[in-house]
Every structure is written in structure tokens, then in C-alpha cells.
Amino acid sequence: MLGGGQLGRMLAHAATRLGYRVHVFEPQVNCPAGAVAHKEVNASYEDLEALAAFARECDVVTYEFENVPAAPLKHIESLTQLRPHWSVLETTQNRSREKRWLRDHKFPHARFAEVAAGGDLAGGIREVGVPCVVKTADFGYDGKGQLKVMTEDDVPAALARFATQPVVIEQFVHFACEVSAVVARSQSAAVRVFPISENIHTNHILDFSIVPARVSPEVLAKAEKLARLIAERIDLVGVMGVEMFVTRDGDVLVNELAPRTHNSGHYTIDACMTSQFEQQVRAICGLPLGAVTLLSPVVMVNILGDAWKNGEPKWDALLAQPNVRLHLYGKADPRPGRKMGHFTVTARDANMAFEFAEKYKGRLTS
Numbered sequence: 422m423l424g425g426g427q428l429g430r431m432l433a434h435a436a437t438r439l440g441y442r443v444h445v446f447e448p449q450v451n452c453p454a455g456a457v458a459h460k461e462v463n464a465s466y467e468d469l470e471a472l473a474a475f476a477r478e479c480d481v482v483t484y485e486f487e488n489v490p491a492a493p494l495k496h497i498e499s500l501t502q503l504r505p506h507w508s509v510l511e512t513t514q515n516r517s518r519e520k521r522w523l524r525d526h527k528f529p530h531a532r533f534a535e536v537a538a539g540g541d542l543a544g545g546i547r548e549v550g551v552p553c554v555v556k557t558a559d560f561g562y563d564g565k566g567q568l569k570v571m572t573e574d575d576v577p578a579a580l581a582r583f584a585t586q587p588v589v590i591e592q593f594v595h596f597a598c599e600v601s602a603v604v605a606r607s608q609s610a611a612v613r614v615f616p617i618s619e620n621i622h623t624n625h626i627l628d629f630s631i632v633p634a635r636v637s638p639e640v641l642a643k644a645e646k647l648a649r650l651i652a653e654r655i656d657l658v659g660v661m662g663v664e665m666f667v668t669r670d671g672d673v674l675v676n677e678l679a680p681r682t683h684n685s686g687h688y689t690i691d692a693c694m695t696s697q698f699e700q701q702v703r704a705i706c707g708l709p710l711g712a713v714t715l716l717s718p719v720v721m722v723n724i725l726g727d728a729w730k731n732g733e734p735k736w737d738a739l740l741a742q743p744n745v746r747l748h749l750y751g752k753a754d755p756r757p758g759r760k761m762g763h764f765t766v767t768a769r770d771a772n773m774a775f776e777f778a779e780k781y782k783g784r785l786t787s
């Protein structure tokens with residue numbers, strides 16, 4: 422596993438349950454995944470020798486985030502099996518390449534323009550039109566490296582902030598809601614899509630995932646089909662998160678692809694026959710994919726470092742509930758916006774689970 426954050430940690434849980442040994446490669450010491458893996462290697466992603474030594478010890482290598490530099494990974498692919506393939510990471514780790522790939526493969530997406538570093542940003546904004554969102558082409562996640570341009574008055578700030586970086590300018594989508602799919606594709610090309618999640622973001626960071634998504638059967642079918650086709654066209658072996666906007670007309674637009682497990686898929690650990698992490702293990706290790714059956718309506722709530730603002734969150738309030746499961750990632754420093762853990766709430770239906778989830782979230786800090 423390249424990357425030692427919470428996604429790697431939950432993958433390690435799933436892999437060890439199936440009897441595998443997990444090695445983690447992560448620049449920072451004492452990482453969340455290293456604490457539950459068999460071996461933790463701390464070195465830079467640019468350290469080709471360390472990467473090669475790591476790869477030689479592994480039968481299969483995967484990654485838990487898309488900001489691993491692509492060039493060293495190409496080297497790993499020549500030494501052992503890398504899943505998903507290097508080409509999938511290369512396409513999805515840069516917003517320009519990702520958007521172009523979606524356009525070239527005729528997947529629905531928001532209108533966009535690309536502007537090179539130092540290029541004609543004002544012209545790009547004019548071309549797409551206001552309102553729009555300016556996003557850096559590289560290293561963006563959780564709304565980092567992006568700025569909404571809602572009126573002409575916001576244009577100067579965007580010009581100042583993005584003058585020297587390559588960017589993608591996207592039409593602002595007045596979405597009815599956001600949904601996502603976690604799709605898995607096996608080495609023998611079988612595809613399974615987990616139940617579609619409805620996602621509520623606060624300050625660009627995922628706050629709640631609600632499953633089943635409260636959208637029409639037609640929207641569900643469109644979202645599932647898009648995820649399946651994307652996995653096939655991009656030749657995925659592994660799992661991928663597909664983030665989508667649902668417009669007020671019921672159209673589904675693809676926002677972003679993540680070639681790994683996804684925050685909005687954490688609900689699968691507690692509410693599906695197979696978790697997204699076990700599915701990742703199965704897909705990359707050449708096993709058959711597991712069933713994606715939903716066992717109960719569920720809501721997942723992220724716990725950010727902000728929950729520590731008045732001291733340690735009140736875990737007892739959560740743990741006392743019969744329909745809650747708590748997951749903490751073992752991170753020491755609860756900085757605002759940092760994902761420290763999550764909890765899931767199951768109930769008879771999605772609305773009820775969401776009501777419980779909001780109430781329980783409030784009690785954590787009250």
C-alpha cells in the first residue's frame with residue numbers, strides 16, 4: 422500500500438482478515454495504516470531505491486490516494502503488479518487530463534476550459550462564463566486549490582491566486598444533490614457497483630453520506646451505469662470512486678474520479694455484505710468480487726479535527742447508541758478539517774438514519 426492514511430488502514434484491516442500480509446510505504450512516521458500493518462516503510466515517494474526495495478517485497482502494490490507522483494510508480498509497475506494500472510493514476514491525478522478523458526470518452530461533465538501556467542485565465546473564465554469554479558490541475562482534493570467565481574467581482578481574486586499554475590475552469594453546476602459510486606472491477610473484468618451514496622459537503626469536505634441516495638430510480642440507474650462504463654473504459658483493476666452532480670433536470674454529470682476507495686464508501690464496512698476495502702483486496706489480488714448487497718439503510722458521518730475544539734469529543738454519547746458504529750483512525754493531532762474518524766448510523770430508512778446522524782453528531786461536541 423502506497424500511502425499510510427485512513428484508507429490504507431481500513432484496507433489493512435480487510436486484507437489481514439483474509440490472511441494477507443500488508444506492507445505500507447508512507448513518508449510520515451507513525452501513520453494510521455502503519456499501526457495495523459505488518460511493516461511500515463518511511464521514505465519519500467521520490468526515493469526510487471526505497472520504492473524498488475518495497476515493491477520487490479510485495480506481490481501486488483496499490484495506492485490509497487492519487488497524489489503519489491506518477492513517474493516513480495511507473496518504475497514500480499516494471500517490478501511487480503501495480504493495481505490499478507499506472508495509466509489509470511496518470512489520467513485521474515491531474516484534473517486537465519481527467520476532464521479531457523471524460524470528454525474524449527463522451528461521459529457527461531460540466532463545461533470546462535484549460536489554462537496553462539501564466540496563460541490567459543481571464544479569457545478562460547470568459548469562455549466558460551460566470552459563475553464558474555477555478556481549480557488547480559494538480560494536487561487538489563477536498564476543495565483544496567479551488568475558488569468559486571460567482572460574480573464578476575470575484576474574477577480579480579481568481580486572477581491573482583491562479584496566475585502561475587495550470588488550472589481547469591469549470592462551469593458552476595447548480596446541482597440538486599451530489600452522489601457518488603464506488604465501482605470495482607476484477608482482473609477477469611467482472612464489475613460491481615456499490616449502492617449509490619448521496620453526499621452532503623460542508624466547506625468542500627464530505628460531511629454526510631446517505632444510502633440509499635434519496636433520488637429517483639432513473640437517476641440511480643444513470644449513476645450506476647456511468648460508474649460501470651467508466652471502470653470498463655479506463656481498464657480499472659481495483660476500486661474507484663466516481664463523484665457526480667445530479668442536476669435539477671435529473672441529468673447526472675461526472676465531477677471527479679478517484680482510483681481508490683472513497684470516503685463516501687466507508688458506509689460499506691458496516692452496511693454491506695462486502696466492504697469497499699475487502700472489494701479492493703479482492704480486485705487487486707485476483708479473487709472474485711464480493712456481493713455489494715446493502716444490509717440496512719445507513720448514514721456515514723465524518724468526524725473532523727474541528728470536533729475537538731472544546732476538548733475530547735463525547736464518545737460515550739455515540740457508543741451508547743445501539744445503531745451506531747464508531748471508527749477512529751488513530752491520528753494524534755486533531756487539526757481543523759482533518760479527517761480523524763467517522764461513524765455510521767443504521768435505521769429503518771435513509772431519512773430516519775439521517776435524522777439520527779445529525780442528532781448524534783451534535784451530541785459529540787455539545
Ligand code: AMP
Nearest residue numbers: 554562563564591592593594622625677
Ligand atoms: P472537488 O474537489 O472537485 O471534488 O470539489 C469539491 C466540492 O466542491 C464538490 O463536491 C462540490 O460540492 C463543489 N464543486 C466542485 N466543482 C463544482 C462545480 N463545477 N459546480 C458546483 N460545485 C462544485
